Amino acid sequence: MTTSEGGSERAETLVRALGVLGGQAFASLGLDPSLGEFRRSDRPDLADFQCNGAMTAARAAKRSPRDIAGEVVEILRRDPMVADAEIAGPGFINVRVSSAALSHRARRIFEDPRAGAESVSRSRRVVIDFGGPNVAKPLHVGHLRSTIIGDSLQRLFRFMGDDVTSDVHLGDWGLQMGLLITEVEDERPDLPYFDAAFSGPFPSDSPVSMDDLERLYPQASARSKADGSRRDRARRATAELQAGRAGYRALWRHFVETTQTGLEREFRALGVSFDLWKGESDADPLIPEIVADLKARGLAELDDGAWIIPVARDTDKKAVPPFMLVNSEGASGYHATDLGTVLDRKRTLDPELSLYVVDQRQALHFEQVFRASAAAGYAAESALEHIGFGTMNGPDGKPFKTREGGVLKLHDLIEQAKAAARARLIEAGLAEGVSSEEREAIATRVAIAAIKFADLSNVRTTNYIFDLDRFTSFEGRTGPYLLYQCVRMKSLARRASEEGAAPGSIIVELPAERDLVLALDSFADALSAAYERRMPHILCEHAYALAQAFSGFYAAAPVLAETDEARRRSRLALTLATLRQLELVLGLIGVEAPERM
Numbered sequence: 001m002t003t004s005e006g007g008s009e010r011a012e013t014l015v016r017a018l019g020v021l022g023g024q025a026f027a028s029l030g031l032d033p034s035l036g037e038f039r040r041s042d043r044p045d046l047a048d049f050q051c052n053g054a055m056t057a058a059r060a061a062k063r064s065p066r067d068i069a070g071e072v073v074e075i076l077r078r079d080p081m082v083a084d085a086e087i088a089g090p091g092f093i094n095v096r097v098s099s100a101a102l103s104h105r106a107r108r109i110f111e112d113p114r115a116g117a118e119s120v121s122r123s124r125r126v127v128i129d130f131g132g133p134n135v136a137k138p139l140h141v142g143h144l145r146s147t148i149i150g151d152s153l154q155r156l157f158r159f160m161g162d163d164v165t166s167d168v169h170l171g172d173w174g175l176q177m178g179l180l181i182t183e184v185e186d187e188r189p190d191l192p193y194f195d196a197a198f199s200g201p202f203p204s205d206s207p208v209s210m211d212d213l214e215r216l217y218p219q220a221s222a223r224s225k226a227d228g229s230r231r232d233r234a235r236r237a238t239a240e241l242q243a244g245r246a247g248y249r250a251l252w253r254h255f256v257e258t259t260q261t262g263l264e265r266e267f268r269a270l271g272v273s274f275d276l277w278k279g280e281s282d283a284d285p286l287i288p289e290i291v292a293d294l295k296a297r298g299l300a301e302l303d304d305g306a307w308i309i310p311v312a313r314d315t316d317k318k319a320v321p322p323f324m325l326v327n328s329e330g331a332s333g334y335h336a337t338d339l340g341t342v343l344d345r346k347r348t349l350d351p352e353l354s355l356y357v358v359d360q361r362q363a364l365h366f367e368q369v370f371r372a373s374a375a376a377g378y379a380a381e382s383a384l385e386h387i388g389f390g391t392m393n394g395p396d397g398k399p400f401k402t403r404e405g406g407v408l409k410l411h412d413l414i415e416q417a418k419a420a421a422r423a424r425l426i427e428a429g430l431a432e433g434v435s436s437e438e439r440e441a442i443a444t445r446v447a448i449a450a451i452k453f454a455d456l457s458n459v460r461t462t463n464y465i466f467d468l469d470r471f472t473s474f475e476g477r478t479g480p481y482l483l484y485q486c487v488r489m490k491s492l493a494r495r496a497s498e499e500g501a502a503p504g505s506i507i508v509e510l511p512a513e514r515d516l517v518l519a520l521d522s523f524a525d526a527l528s529a530a531y532e533r534r535m536p537h538i539l540c541e542h543a544y545a546l547a548q549a550f551s552g553f554y555a556a557a558p559v560l561a562e563t564d565e566a567r568r569r570s571r572l573a574l575t576l577a578t579l580r581q582l583e584l585v586l587g588l589i590g591v592e593a594p595e596r597m
């Protein structure tokens with residue numbers, strides 16, 4: 001697989017080298033060389049790689065596919081890279097690569113600090129908009145998934161060589177602000193923020209804590225639902241805030257800063273960071289200019305007192321309502337702030353690609369925003385991508401809530417996972433001989449690995465069920481299993497250096513060694529597939545396949561106990577190459593293995 005836009009620094013993988021050979025073989029028969037492409041075999045018991053080109057060639061050349069395959073096989077067999085080539089079924093070409101080719105490739109991966117990965121040849125400026133928490137409103141599972149998936153993508157895109165700017169895009173500008181302002185006013189009318197005549201200076205310390213915000217918002221929201229006039233007050237306060245009323249702005253700053261401090265702590269616990277902590281409010285100053293511009297260019301239309309941009313297309317399969325620039329009350333909302341943000345980013349970052357990692361349920365919103373941005377000329381539509389995802393559900397099949405039925409708190413979630421991880425460590429007899437601090441640190445890493453791997457290993461667009469018990473198991477397709485394999489490699493590497501054993505030239509002999517090298521070799525393709533499709537589960541699959549191949553190797557081939565020196569050194573090198581690659585992939589999904597456990 002190639003990477004797009006300017007191609008990539010292509011790794012010399014076995015599958016690609018075979019493709020070149022295959023291409024030459026087809027060309028020498030007067031056929032299209034692209035028919036010679038290979039892929040990993042569906043039947044690893046029969047072959048390493050397979051090529052289906054003879055079937056396609058047969059149709060064009062009006063010959064039997066087996067005849068063509070036979071001739072290609074003859075040519076392939078002459079190459080030292082090929083141990084065995086044969087025709088299977090109606091004309092598939094099956095190849096086993098030679099030990100020499102595997103050994104050569106393994107040595108290259110061992111020497112490569114990127115463990116066989118490739119990178120893009122031209123770095124792009126990429127914005128990743130993820131996290132998307134809201135001021136005062138608690139985080140929910142949608143934010144958690146956005147954070148985990150977005151962080152993996154930011155790590156992957158950076159690793160591939162792009163110039164990534166991540167932005168948390170705080171929801172800091174909606175009605176919830178007016179709700180909070182008026183709620184604080186009702187509780188503390190004495191504070192200076194509510195005196196319209198007073199213009200400051202306002203106190204520099206926040207009158208509200210994170211706990212206050214968490215209490216005040218649900219309270220305000222419930223009251224406004226029950227009472228229309230309460231809601232109208234909140235609406236007016238929101239409008240006045242947006243219009244710049246000094247006391248409201250000062251109070252709002254406190255809300256934003258208090259929330260941000262709390263969020264930074266939660267995200268840090270997850271090992272996630274953002275380059276920018278911008279928010280919807282940062283787009284607000286651009287909106288009057290945008291409105292004037294779009295009116296002047298005839299792009300915005302007046303509709304029942306509102307300014308809209310029609311974005312429906314004849315080809316639409318379902319209705320796409322107009323983009324709402326200014327509503328009939330003269331206010332701008334979620335559409336407008338996203339459009340303003342596109343323009344802000346164009347001016348400040350000039351991204352070539354923007355990824356919006358947001359719940360699938362906002363697909364229509366982004367469709368409208370992207371079309372409006374393209375119409376306005378702020379971004380090419382192809383440069384804006386909604387990276388949607390499904391929900392994380394509880395055992396009842398509904399979006400996951402905490403045990404109390406409340407909203408998710410990242411901190412509580414991590415604590416729950418840590419408790420499960422501690423129990424699992426005891427059950428597995430792990431992390432026994434270490435200090436209690438170290439055991440705690442190990443439990444934390446196991447917990448984070450469990451949560452992230454469980455989330456990322458699903459195809460991101462599907463829903464999945466939160467099941468801590470399964471996620472924290474050291475067996476099966478889990479984060480803890482991967483950590484465990486990684487720690488085994490680390491302790492082997494540590495023992496080797498204690499014993500003064502050094503890695504040497506890799507010579508692939510055993511079937512389990514072949515399997516391991518084939519797994520190592522597929523890293524480049526897994527990376528480019530994950531990168532192209534913005535699909536972290538492909539990284540998870542690779543990590544799991546690699547760990548399993550290592551497990552097979554470790555069971556079949558003694559490393560330090562091997563008495564033949566060359567063999568011992570070869571196997572040690574293979575272990576170190578695998579360790580490096582596994583740590584790299586785990587790093588791309590935001591997971592870090594402890595030194596021991």
Ligand code: ARG
Binds near residue numbers: 129134171356
């Ligand atoms: N704050 C929004 C929410 O909670 C998510 C923001 C997503 N990003 C964006 N540019 N709209 O739903």
